[in-house]
Amino acid sequence: MNILIVDDQPSVIASLTSTIDWHAAGIDRVYSASSAILAKSILQTENIQILLTDIEMPVENGLELIRWVRRQKREIECILLTSHADFAYAKQGIELGVMDYVIQPASNASIVASVKKVADKISFQNNSARMHSAGEFSNYEINHAAKHFFKTWPDLQDSENFDALLAEKIRRLNELGCPCREEDSCVFFLTVIREWYALPLPELSCRSRYAEVMQSVFSFANGYTTTYSKDDSHFFTMLFMPSYDDIKDYFEILEEQVKETLSCSIGIFYCPASFRELRSAVRYVTAMEYLEYKNTDSNVTRLYPTAEHRNLDAASQNYRDYYQQIKQYIRDNVAMQITRQAISDHIHISPDYISHIVRTIAECSCKELIVREKMRYARALIQTTSKSIGDIAVECGFDSFAYFSKVYKSIYGISPKSTRK
Known part of the structure; x- marks a missing residue:
C-alpha cells in the first residue's frame, strides 16, 4: 500500500x-x-x-x-x-x-x-x-449478527453477571476496531426513511449504501459505527466518538448526504447513553418505530430515557452542578440517615433551594431521591456481591430488614430475595 x-x-x-x-x-x-x-x-x-x-x-x-x-x-x-x-x-x-x-x-x-x-x-x-464474491458470508447474515449484538446487550437492572457480560461486549467491540472502555458513552439512534425522491432501492442495496454514507460522515470525526436494519426504512446504529459536542451538526450532514446519495429524506432519533445503560437506550429508541414519528417538527430529535435525563439537559449549568453534588453526597453517605439539612450544610445552599433543584430535575422530593439512590446502591450489591441481604440493608442505612424489603419492593416491584434469585 x-x-x-x-x-x-x-x-x-x-x-x-x-x-x-x-x-x-x-x-x-x-x-x-x-x-x-x-x-x-x-x-x-x-x-x-x-x-x-x-x-x-x-x-x-x-x-x-x-x-x-x-x-x-x-x-x-x-x-x-x-x-x-x-x-x-x-x-x-x-x-x-x-x-x-x-x-x-x-x-x-x-x-x-x-x-x-x-x-x-x-x-x-x-x-x-x-469473501462476498466467494459466498463466505451474506449481507443478511451481517445484519442479523449486528442486530443480535445489541438485542442481547446486558441490562443493568435485570442481567445476572452484568459486569462480566458487559466486559465481553466491550472486548468484542475492541476486536472490531472500536477502542472503547466500559466507562465510556455512546449514542444509539434510529434513522427513518420518510420519503423517496426516486425509485426506492432494494433493501440490501439501501442498507449497503446507507452504511457507506454513515462511515464517510462519522469516520471523519474518529467515530465508530455499527448498524443493522429492521427493514428497508428503519436503520439502528450505535455511534462511538471521542466527543459528542457537535453531534447534531454531524446528524445534519448525514441527513444531507443521505438525501444526495440515496435520493430520500430521513428523520433521526438519537439517545446518548453510557455503555452501562445502553440497553435502556436500545429499548427506548427501538420503540420509536412503533410511534407516530412523522409528525415531529425536527428531522433530528434527541430522546431521553428518563425525565431526569431530559431535565438535566435542559437545566442551567448551575443547576446541573448542584444536582450532581447532591447525588454524590447521597452516594458517599449511603449508610447514614441523610437529611436535607445535612446536604445543605455540605454544599452550602439552603434546604429549600435543594428541594427546588431536586424537584426540577428529578421530579420528586429530596426524601424520595435519597431513598431511590439508596435502593439503587442496594440493588447493585444484591446483584454483584454475595453479601447477605440483611447486611446490605444495614449498609444502606436501614435498621429494620422488613422495612428495607418493603421500600425496595415499592420501587422495583419485587423483593430483594427475588432479585438475588
Whole structure:
C-alpha cells in the first residue's frame, strides 16, 4: 500500500517521511509533493492508495486537490492535515469522502494511528469484497449478527453477571476496531426513511449504501459505527466518538448526504447513553418505530430515557452542578440517615433551594431521591456481591430488614430475595 504526503512546508515533509516507521503502519512506499500541481503529477503516474494532504497551501489547497481526485474517479482514501479545528473544513471534508482529519501540530503517533485506520479500512474492504464474491458470508447474515449484538446487550437492572457480560461486549467491540472502555458513552439512534425522491432501492442495496454514507460522515470525526436494519426504512446504529459536542451538526450532514446519495429524506432519533445503560437506550429508541414519528417538527430529535435525563439537559449549568453534588453526597453517605439539612450544610445552599433543584430535575422530593439512590446502591450489591441481604440493608442505612424489603419492593416491584434469585 502506497501513500502520498502533500505539504508546502519542506520541514513537515522531511519530518513525516524520515521519522515515521511507515512499514509498521502497513505502508510499502511513501511519495511526497510540495504542491497540489506536483501531487497531481504523481497521482497520474503512480499507484497511490492513501493521500495525506495539508489544507492550507498556496495556489491550490488540499480540499481542491481532493476534489480533483474525486473528479478523476480514483479510489483513494484521503486524510486532511490542518492547523485549524474548523467545523467548516470538517463539513467539506465529509462531503468529499475524507476519511480523517488531523490537527497540527500532531505527534507521529497520531498521524500513524490515522494512516493505520485508513489502511485497515482499505484492507477490510478488499477482504470483504473477496469473501462476498466467494459466498463466505451474506449481507443478511451481517445484519442479523449486528442486530443480535445489541438485542442481547446486558441490562443493568435485570442481567445476572452484568459486569462480566458487559466486559465481553466491550472486548468484542475492541476486536472490531472500536477502542472503547466500559466507562465510556455512546449514542444509539434510529434513522427513518420518510420519503423517496426516486425509485426506492432494494433493501440490501439501501442498507449497503446507507452504511457507506454513515462511515464517510462519522469516520471523519474518529467515530465508530455499527448498524443493522429492521427493514428497508428503519436503520439502528450505535455511534462511538471521542466527543459528542457537535453531534447534531454531524446528524445534519448525514441527513444531507443521505438525501444526495440515496435520493430520500430521513428523520433521526438519537439517545446518548453510557455503555452501562445502553440497553435502556436500545429499548427506548427501538420503540420509536412503533410511534407516530412523522409528525415531529425536527428531522433530528434527541430522546431521553428518563425525565431526569431530559431535565438535566435542559437545566442551567448551575443547576446541573448542584444536582450532581447532591447525588454524590447521597452516594458517599449511603449508610447514614441523610437529611436535607445535612446536604445543605455540605454544599452550602439552603434546604429549600435543594428541594427546588431536586424537584426540577428529578421530579420528586429530596426524601424520595435519597431513598431511590439508596435502593439503587442496594440493588447493585444484591446483584454483584454475595453479601447477605440483611447486611446490605444495614449498609444502606436501614435498621429494620422488613422495612428495607418493603421500600425496595415499592420501587422495583419485587423483593430483594427475588432479585438475588
